[in-house]
Amino acid sequence: MAASNHIETAAAGAGTGAVGIALVIAVELIGAAFLRQFLLVEDWRIIVGMLGVFCAALYVLQSRPALENRIAEAFSEHRRLATLLGAVIVLMFPFVLEQSTYALHLCVLSLLYATLALALNFQLGSANIPNFATGASYGIGAYASALLAVNLGVSFWLALPVAGLVATIFGFLLGLPSMRTRESYLALVTIAFGVVVHQLLNNLEFTGGPNGLVGIPAPELFGHNFASPLVVFGYSLPSQANFYYLSALLVLIAILFADRLHNSRVGLAWNALRADELAARCQGINTTWYKVLAFAVDAFLAGFAGTIYAFYVGFISPDNFTFLVSVTIMTMVIAGGMDNILGVIVGAVLLTLLPEKLRAFSDYRILFFGVTVIAFLMIRPQGIFPQRLRRYGG
Amino acid sequence: MSTLVLEGEGLTMRFGGLVAMAEVDFKLNRGEILGVIGPNGAGKSTLLNIITGIYKPSSGQVRLEGDKLTGIPTHKIVERGIARTFQSSRLFGDLSVLDNVIIGRHVHTKCGVFDAVFRRGRAQRELKESAAIAEDLLKAVSRELYEQRHRPAAVLPQADRRRLEIARALASEPKVLLLDEPSSGMDDNDTEALITDIRAVCAARPDLAMIIIEHDMHLVSTLPHKVMVLDYGEKLAEGTYEEVRKIPRVQEAYLGRKAVENA
Numbered sequence: 001m002a003a004s005n006h007i008e009t010a011a012a013g014a015g016t017g018a019v020g021i022a023l024v025i026a027v028e029l030i031g032a033a034f035l036r037q038f039l040l041v042e043d044w045r046i047i048v049g050m051l052g053v054f055c056a057a058l059y060v061l062q063s064r065p066a067l068e069n070r071i072a073e074a075f076s077e078h079r080r081l082a083t084l085l086g087a088v089i090v091l092m093f094p095f096v097l098e099q100s101t102y103a104l105h106l107c108v109l110s111l112l113y114a115t116l117a118l119a120l121n122f123q124l125g126s127a128n129i130p131n132f133a134t135g136a137s138y139g140i141g142a143y144a145s146a147l148l149a150v151n152l153g154v155s156f157w158l159a160l161p162v163a164g165l166v167a168t169i170f171g172f173l174l175g176l177p178s179m180r181t182r183e184s185y186l187a188l189v190t191i192a193f194g195v196v197v198h199q200l201l202n203n204l205e206f207t208g209g210p211n212g213l214v215g216i217p218a219p220e221l222f223g224h225n226f227a228s229p230l231v232v233f234g235y236s237l238p239s240q241a242n243f244y245y246l247s248a249l250l251v252l253i254a255i256l257f258a259d260r261l262h263n264s265r266v267g268l269a270w271n272a273l274r275a276d277e278l279a280a281r282c283q284g285i286n287t288t289w290y291k292v293l294a295f296a297v298d299a300f301l302a303g304f305a306g307t308i309y310a311f312y313v314g315f316i317s318p319d320n321f322t323f324l325v326s327v328t329i330m331t332m333v334i335a336g337g338m339d340n341i342l343g344v345i346v347g348a349v350l351l352t353l354l355p356e357k358l359r360a361f362s363d364y365r366i367l368f369f370g371v372t373v374i375a376f377l378m379i380r381p382q383g384i385f386p387q388r389l390r391r392y393g394g
Numbered sequence: 395m396s397t398l399v400l401e402g403e404g405l406t407m408r409f410g411g412l413v414a415m416a417e418v419d420f421k422l423n424r425g426e427i428l429g430v431i432g433p434n435g436a437g438k439s440t441l442l443n444i445i446t447g448i449y450k451p452s453s454g455q456v457r458l459e460g461d462k463l464t465g466i467p468t469h470k471i472v473e474r475g476i477a478r479t480f481q482s483s484r485l486f487g488d489l490s491v492l493d494n495v496i497i498g499r500h501v502h503t504k505c506g507v508f509d510a511v512f513r514r515g516r517a518q519r520e521l522k523e524s525a526a527i528a529e530d531l532l533k534a535v536s537r538e539l540y541e542q543r544h545r546p547a548a549v550l551p552q553a554d555r556r557r558l559e560i561a562r563a564l565a566s567e568p569k570v571l572l573l574d575e576p577s578s579g580m581d582d583n584d585t586e587a588l589i590t591d592i593r594a595v596c597a598a599r600p601d602l603a604m605i606i607i608e609h610d611m612h613l614v615s616t617l618p619h620k621v622m623v624l625d626y627g628e629k630l631a632e633g634t635y636e637e638v639r640k641i642p643r644v645q646e647a648y649l650g651r652k653a654v655e656n657a
Contacts, residue, residue: 257511264510264517265503265524268489272497275486282446282480284472284501284566293507389490389546 020074024082027071032089036096038353039103044360051372058379072388090248094241104240106356108312110349111247112305117332117348118254118341119301122261123294124330125339125387126270130187132326133174136197137299139321141167141306143201146213146316156219156311164303170197171299175292182277194323201318212317219246219311226311243312250308251345254301258341261297263390270294271339335376337383346384350376397424399603400445400476400570404454407440407627414440415627417454422570427596427604429618429635433647437627438607439481442572445605446478447471458569473501475569479559481578481607487548491539491558494547495528496521498565528565534598535561535591553584557591564595570603571595577610585610592617623647 038050061068075082097103116134123129144166145159154162174193178186201207208214218227226242261267269290272280281287310316328351336347354372358365376384400422407415415437422428430438443449445456447468455464458474466474477498486494503524505517532540536557542550547558556576563571576592577585589612596602608614614621614635621638623630625647631638638644 260510260514260517261507264521265500265505266507266510268493268497269500271489271493272486272500275488276484278448279480279484279486280497281448281468282472282478283497283562284469285497286467286469297507387488389544390493391544 017077020077021081023071023074024078025085027075028082028085028089032093035349036093038357039106040098040100041357044358047357047360055375055379058376058384062380076391091245094237094244095235099238101238101240104238104244106353108240108243108247110352111244111251112309112312113329113332113352114251114345114348115247115254115305116302116329117336117344118251118258119298119305120329121258121333121339121341121344122270122297124333125344126262126267126274127291127294128274129178129291129294130183130330131190131295131298132187132323132330133190133194133197134298134302134329135321135323135325136194137167137171137302138306138309138325139197139201139316139318140170140299141303142310142316142321143207143213143306144303145307146216146310147206149216149311150213156307157221159311160304160307163307164300167299167303167306168296171295171297172292174299175295178295179288179291190326191323194326198318198322201321207318210318212315212320213310214315216310216314216316218314243308247305247308247312250304253304255341255345257297257301262339262341266290266293331373335373335383337380337385337387339387340383340385343383343385350384398422398459399424399426400456400458400605402441402445402454402456405441405444405451405456406453407437407444407449408452413627415444415451418624418627418629420622420629420632422603422605424569424601424603425596426620427606427618429614429621430605430607430624431609431614431621432624432630435626436624436647438624439574440627441624442478442574442605442607445471445572446476469501472566472568475567476572477563477566477568477570478572479556479563479574479576481574483552483555483559485547485550485555485558485562488546490544491532491547491550492525492528492543494558494562495531495565496524498562499524499527501566528561531561531565532558535564535595552579553587556580556588560591560595564599568602570605573604573606575607575609577608577613582612585613589613589616 034050034054038047041047041050093107094104097107116138119137120131120134123131141163145156145163148154148159148162149156174190178189181189202210218225220226224242226246227239229239230237230241269280269285272283272285273287273290277287309320332347332351333344334347335351336345337343351373355365355369358368361368380386398421402418402420405415405418406413418437418441420428430441432438440449444451445463447463447466447470451464455462457463458476461474463471463474463476486497489497503520505520510517529540529543532543536554539554539557539561542554547555550558560571560573560576573592577588580588592604596604606613606618618635620633621635622632623638623641623644630643630647631641
């Protein structure tokens with residue numbers, strides 16, 4: 001009797017295991033197929049229909065927390081499978097886009113914005129620091145690397161870390177005056193910083209003023225120029241694919257950063273700061289230092305994203321890095337889900353694609369964009385994928 | 395070797411024209427519990443805020459084992475060995491119970507951004523150790539609390555929130571623990587349980603000194619070795635509970651002049 005019970009529980013365990021595996025595979029494949037269709041479709045009715053389906057899916061998740069927990073459980077149980085399949089999907093994705101350069105371009109932009117949103121998430125999501133200057137850090141990274149490349153002929157691979165460093169230094173500089181302020185006043189300081197950076201880029205001689213910088217050479221790797229098509233096993237992909245893989249790598253780095261910091265003493269200290277600053281100080285947390293640190297980490301990743309952007313489009317001007325860019329990044333974090341890596345990425349992809357896919361509405365597209373974001377937030381007030389509690393070894 | 399742990403000398407706190415605390419002295423020995431009582435606005439919380447460095451006193455100083463604390467930022471004072479709880483419990487509500495206690499270990503852990511990103515093994519090991527210590531601490535403070543360690547702190551009932559705050563404060567392995575009205579918002583049963591818990595904490599840590607701010611006279615009469623009475627920022631009296639409660643000025647401060655005359 002006991003033996004049969006044992007077998008039964010084992011079978012049940014295997015059963016849930018198989019269901020879990022199937023669930024992970026299904027969710028990832030459906031997600032990828034949905035994204036591919038959304039990228040390629042041009043008829044506005046289908047686009048609106050797909051958005052409706054997405055909202056419905058969110059609604060189901062919101063009204064059935066058990067289902068959401070089951071999916072989350074399956075993913076944490078089969079973490080390795082989920083990661084592996086995700087990697088394969090990301091690697092294969094350019095091959096299923098029917099050579100569409102536009103779709104690939106949108107993918108690159110989405111990935112760059114995903115990095116920026118992950119960068120801001122360290123501040124807004126983890127530590128609740130309303131930083132409206134991520135766009136400025138993005139610009140500083142872009143300009144630093146572009147200036148190096150255009151004036152000194154520095155290669156992309158060297159310009160990348162240097163730009164990250166320069167942006168980090170500026171992040172520190174922004175962090176210092178911000179230490180003395182809090183909440184709305186802190187937001188004001190960051191807005192001012194963003195405006196100052198934009199004005200400087202616009203008016204300085206060596207940044208090219210409003211005309212910006214042109215002729216940033218495409219990066220090269222082992223003799224392969226990133227401006228030329230990428231040929232894999234005889235299959236030729238448009239040149240955007242080079243940058244697709246580069247920015248995918250950047251997102252991967254950003255995810256590693258985010259995941260490791262989140263599950264560390266630093267992430268906990270940031271979360272403590274977010275919940276109650278005075279109580280955090282009374283646990284021995286140097287709140288000033290951790291705030292400045294969040295500014296620096298944010299600027300570092302944003303600087304990286306800026307560099308890739310500059311080398312990707314080959315031309316940058318101050319208008320690429322306005323206050324509006326910072327606000328968009330902030331919306332991505334809030335709509336996607338504060339302090340949830342997956343949520344932030346989904347938010348970034350969605351909010352990058354929306355204004356592009358709503359072009360059929362011409363002048364009204366920003367209106368529709370706003371309405372969609374409001375709809376998401378009404379269905380899922382805490383973001384598409386809200387924060388989850390940490391677990392330690394079972 | 396002296397058994398004196400914490401002392402305050404001539405502590406004065408002025409906010410503009412308002413004197414919130416005037417020339418208060420106190421001494422706290424190792425393993426001793428000092429109760430601080432007084433009517434609302436007497437300066438009890440001000441005293442804790444001065445000790446923990448949230449306020450910088452207008453004059454006077456606080457010394458921990460002979461080292462001056464005045465002027466040192468709050469987070470450094472925690473490092474030196476002073477932990478506190480708050481009158482209105484200030485937990486990290488959206489984090490799990492366990493995370494709250496792990497954050498309490500902050501001063502005993504070291505991993506920064508570099509370790510977290512590039513030396514993951516080290517960071518993970520440190521965090522696991524912290525988690526294990528935090529779990530033991532929770533078990534010791536309350537078995538029920540330990541069972542709820544993976545729930546968000548915000549959903550706990552009042553008594554458990556207070557226990558968690560004490561556990562979080564103990565996680566920093568303090569020499570001095572400051573409790574700001576631990577029984578506020580509790581009924582008699584909860585207060586009784588709290589007294590038992592605090593006794594257990596003291597029994598496990600014979601060297602731990604405590605300052606407890608309280609209104610609940612039952613708690614004040616049982617736990618503290620000595621009681622200090624504050625009124626309008628001044629020290630009215632100090633002594634054992636039995637001594638202090640007989641002093642007419644203390645009765646006045648608590649009950650009002652009329653009531654004392656009629657008694």
